[in-house]
Amino acid sequence: MDYESKVSPRAGGYGRYNRVVVVFSWFPNFAVMLNLFSDVFYTALPESYHCEPDPRLLPSAFLPSNFSRQRYLNLTVPWVNGSGLSHCELFKYPPNASDFSEKVSRERVPCTLGWEYANAAGLQSNFVTEWNLVCGDFWKIPLQHICFMTGWILGYILLGTLCDW
Structure with missing residues (x-):
């Protein structure tokens, strides 16, 4: 059966009311699109971050006030060739060390006090920076x-079924 020529005219055609309904049906779709797209921003990984230096991992003779901020970071956070400061490790010095050169044996340990994130354009904080979802907790972002x-899919199925009833 030809819908355009036989059914549509008997149902009243495609008039002003139908156009208004179509336009207003776009508003919820636009809101859904914004909600789905916002997840990208909420879980964006910062471009630059590193472990917060832990003074407890340094020898007791070490005085941070004697060093610049960059020198202090170089002594406490390992440098990864080509990419900058390590994201997930710190240096742990022997307790009696007095030499802070590359020659002293330093142990690499995971971050102990959290992370410092670079201020980038956009959101100042998101799920990743608020809950430190980096390094060992990175698996929580895909989860x-x-x-x-899954919540969206179940909501569509359950609420769609309820609406049909």
Whole structure:
């Protein structure tokens, strides 16, 4: 059966009311699009971050006030060739060390006090920076994406069924 020529005229055609309904049906879709797209910003990894230096890992003779901020970071956070400061490790010095050169044996340990994030354009903080979802906790970001989309799918199924009833 030809819908355009036989059914549409008997149902009243495609008039002003139908156009208004179509336009207003776009508003919820726009809101859904913004909600789904916002997840990208909420879970964006900062471009630059490193462990916060822990003074407890340094020898007791070390005085941070004697060094510039960059020199202090170079002594406490390992340098990764080509990419800058290490994201997930700190140096731990022997307790009796007095030499802070490359020759002293330093142990690499995971971050103890958290991370320092570079201020970038956009959001000043998001899920990743608020809950430190970097290094060992990075796996929680894809899990959050999966849970978010599973909630959307279940919501569509359950609420769609309720609306049909």
